[in-house]
Amino acid sequence: MEFFRAAAVARLLAADVLWFGIGELSKVLLIFLACLAPVALAARAGVRSASVDQINAARALGASPWQVLRHVVFPAALPEILIGLRIGMGVGWTTLVAAEMVAAQAGLGQLVLNASNFLRTDVVLMGILVIGLFAGLFEFGMRCLERVLVPWKGRA
Template sequence: MAPPAGPGATAAPDAAMRALSSFRRRRLAMRGAAPPAWLISLATVTIALVAWIAATQAGLVKPLFLPRPGSVIGAFSNALDGRIDGAPLLDHVLASLMRVVAAFVLAALVGIPVGLATGLNPTLRAALDPFIEFYRPLPPLAYLPLVIIWFGIGETSKILLIFLACFAPVALAARAGVSAASVDQVNAARALGASRVQVVRHVVLPAALPDILVGLRIGMGVGWTTLVAAEMVAASTGIGQMVLNASNFLRTDIVVMGILLIGALAGAFEFGMRRLERRLTPWKGKV
């Protein structure tokens, strides 16, 4: 028969629980004392802007390498009126938006079904995986000449180039998301009489949705990075075309203005995709 527990036997767990509770309270207090994320982001952007102004005003960096913020604002004002590249800035923005959005929508319509199919069918995955994995790491400039030779110098080749850059991340993310559906969920749906299409629609697709949305965000970012390459050939309008023309004349103020504009548009799309992700997958990170 075990001897009765002494007072120290219960005191030790109580002390451990009190220490854990105290640690949790301190951690919550530290979280509450930390500034919000948006304030930290605003502070870092402000510091970077002040450093930019100080470095250019003090002459630490030549305008050829880093123009003054006032020069960039002046370039933006001239671009709005069409005094830089023969067309108003709105025309350049709309042309680039059309190319990126069209390629992104096409990549989503093709990449998501292909990713889900390769995730569900090992034979199809074995057939398509070598091609996707082969071209995925290739830079778009590597196959740009072939795209131009095959499809000409019109809008088709530009949209196709951006589509190829967006397709691989979307398809691979959808394929990876298929594994998020557990075997128990699939078996439970089948036991309730669900068909294969119903299992994919009501079990596999909702489980894969968080990964699909992440793949779409990555694909959109890759699409914007490919925009300049797509507008290198025979483009009369477009932000990338404007930046390339300015670089030929060493107009770094226009180049920086175009970079900031592309970054702002890409950031707006990223913000929208994050809002859509929170709306469509409210359970993400909570289960």
């Protein structure tokens, strides 16, 4: 599965670099496109998780469409949205490292790639550990944010 994701990222990066060059814009656009699908699909699933009974009850109590959205739909969708953001953050981080390996002059991905070309195993291992450490910190931060924003969901 990872091979197919890496191949898809490489094809998208190649087209992205052809259109926008090697600059920062192409990397930002690539990361945005990689993160868009998981976040959008999770938001859609979250909005669909709001039950019709809850929406009808809010309407029966005189809630405006904006109040229904704010007090019923958004709280029901927030757990799924946060899960989509966690997934998107992981996809974005791996895409960033891959983009740095392919088309960058600096960054962790470029550092690891250059070190591997010169057989600097210590730098490669340290780069991989730093990449993993940051991924773990991002995950930990998102889980803490989930605990604060959606305490009714339970422990994540």
